Amino acid sequence: MDVFRTDRIRNVVLLGHGGAGKTTLTEAMAYLSGITNRLGKVADGNTISDYDKEEIKRKFSITTSTVPIQWDKCKVNILDTPGFFDFVGEVEEAVAAADAAVIVISGKSGVQVGTQKAWDLCEKYNLPRMIFVTEMDIDNVSYRQVVEDLTELYGKRIAPLHMPIRENEKFVGYINIVKNKGRRYIEKDKKEECPIPDYSVEYLEKYREILLEAVAETSEEFMDRYFEGDEFSVAEISAALAMCVGDGSIVPVCMGSPINLQGVKILLDDICGYFPSPNMRERAGIVKNTSEIFEANYDFTTSKSAVVFKTIVDPFLGKYSLIKVCSGVIKSGDTLYNVDQDTEVKLGKLYVLEGSKPIEVPELHAGDIGAVAKLNDLRTGDSLATKVVPVMYGKPEISTPYTCKRYKVPNKGDVDKVAQALAKMAQEDLTMRVVNDSANRQSLIYGIGDQHIDVIVSKLQDQYKVNVEISKPKVAFRETIRKKSDIDKKYKKQSGGHGQYGHVKMTFEPSGNLEEAYEFEQIVVGGAVPKNYFPAVEKGLQESVVSGPVAAYPVVGVKAVLYDGSYHPVDSSEMAFKTATKMAFKDGFLAASPVLLEPIVNMKVTVPDKYTGDVMGDLNKRRGRVLGMNPDHNGNTIVEADVPELEIYGYSTVLRSMTGGSGNFEYTFARYEQAPSDVQEKEIAARASKLQDGEE
Secondary structure, eight states: OOOOOGGGEEEEEEEOSTTSSHHHHHHHHHHHHTSOSSOOOTTTTOOSSOOSHHHHHHTSOOSOEEEEEEETTEEEEEEEOOOSGGGHHHHHHHHHHOSEEEEEEETTTOSOHHHHHHHHHHHHHTOOEEEEEEOTTSTTOOHHHHHHHHHHHHGGGEEESEEEEEETTEEEEEEETTTTEEEEESSSSOEEEEOOOGGGHHHHHHHHHHHHHHHHTTOHHHHHHHHTTOOOOHHHHHHHHHHHHHHTSOEEEEEOBGGGTBSHHHHHHHHHHHSOOGGGSOOEEEETTTOOEEEOTTOTTSOOEEEEEEEEEETTTEEEEEEEEEESEEETTOEEEETTTTEEEEOOOEEEEETTEEEEESEEETTOEEEEEOOTTOOTTOEEEOSSSOEEOOOOOOOOOOEEEEEEOSSGGGHHHHHHHHHHHHHHOTTOEEEEEGGGTEEEEEESSHHHHHHHHHHHHHTSOOOOEEEOOOOOOEEEESSOEEEEEEEEEOOSSSOEEEEEEEEEEEOSOTTSSEEEEEOOOTTSSOGGGHHHHHHHHHHHTTSOTTTSOOBOSEEEEEEEEEOOTTTBOHHHHHHHHHHHHHHHHHTSOEEEEEEEEEEEEEEEGGGHHHHHHHHHHTTOEEEEEEEOSSSEEEEEEEEEGGGOTTHHHHHHHHHTTOOEEEEEEEEEEEOOHHHHHHHHHHHHHHHHHOOO
């Protein structure tokens, strides 16, 4: 592939709801630009961007893939992102690297939750955007309805550039609103001029008026001409459009049928004509050693710097770190400084990735996207620069995973392999976390949703050839007491030679501090128990609180006082006093009204206002206590509630089905509270066998 200057580069992310047609659109662009000679289909599993085995099997995108294409002397770096919400981390990485976005909407399904989430992401990153309506070849698809829905949501910024021409419900051509002319398709993407149908005139005038108003607002001269009734030339409209699209004051709406290659050429022309090149956008970092602000702004004449925005770790492809050059020109063989890790990095060859296919390039100019291979220490978010000007850029904001499942490795010989595979996958996927919960003797995988975790397990099996079993995670209950008990316990054993003798009198009561397992005090007088046995008594307590006598959960909040006892000058030992203490603890604990404590989490659920009632009703069913409701001033309500951790398993799936995918939640551990008696009984019964055989 040729090397492109910054002003000839366009970095475009494709966003939208799952199934809207982003991958099909990418395929059509690749075919028309000549990088592939056949039009792949998602259903056939032969597209450029869905190359992963899991994507081919499931027939939807799981990771973001890059497809650089050459069009009209420009290089367009297409970032094809997943539409399903479980893979939002991939979308967030791509949006952080893009300079503009095409929001893809299925003409058949219309504006969906994923469309609105895509818009919100563009707002957050201040990305210029266009909207492309696909599936226009399907009968009865209403383009007008999509435009009206978008206008209702986002107001006057929505400006259609095209309108469909239909005959007998079939999509046969389109009206170019900028040129005010009709076009009819002869073959798939070939077209000829045709008259504008009478039935389109009313809406054509309305849409053209929106465009001309926006053009008029770009300068006083244009405004005067607009009021005087002057016509603007096509060149003037296009130049004004580029300015308005760049600053986000206009969002053009285009349409077509990528599967028939219709509308895709025009979209590519519009991407090159209306979207800004990287040097028209701002990018700043901080010079590490001086804390000065470095205005990179994708200027190829300044000091070299880049940021790693995504990592690919594939057992077959190897490791690739995808970089976006923020300033200067980076060449193969350069030695750069990893500012985050304080190490020097020698770049080997530079590549651009065409889906899974690496293509070698000699250099990458500021604003371009490329990849470096086999640099194992590089991590997503790392900043690369020169040692003289060590610029550090901000990390991409990635969603936190809150859905978790327990995993076990059935084949003990695979434990290390699984750990290594998960470590590699965690480098690639920042929304996946692996946690070793030693307190409950379990290993946990955290993901964005159930489907995300299913894909992780499936990848382990197919790519890394190891199996794991997934189950519901154990909730970290605790045991404590509510009353005081007084116990006299003697451990006596005689078996030829020295025997064992330890005798303790102890009280057990609540300490009032649930942060600590126990408090130990001794008030022995007259040497009934010699001082040198006090550490043995405490050791007995230490071992007892690890696994309580009620349901084998850790013990908290117990105060133990040793006040009397006796010893034998020959048979007493540390072992005997430790054992006597353990026996005393068990009896004393069970005699002091033991209870189970359950963890409570503080949960924040953000949902559109219309779903607030449903969410609150569901939280009540989960024994939640609603603490408050606050509007976020974007049409959503944030419901805050305290909910037992036991009740939040599977919540992401329930919330999605309840809100059509528009709700999201987060939580943090709050405190421990006494569990209701029915929950305690159920938990004690479930743990009875584990108490006896010591299994986990």
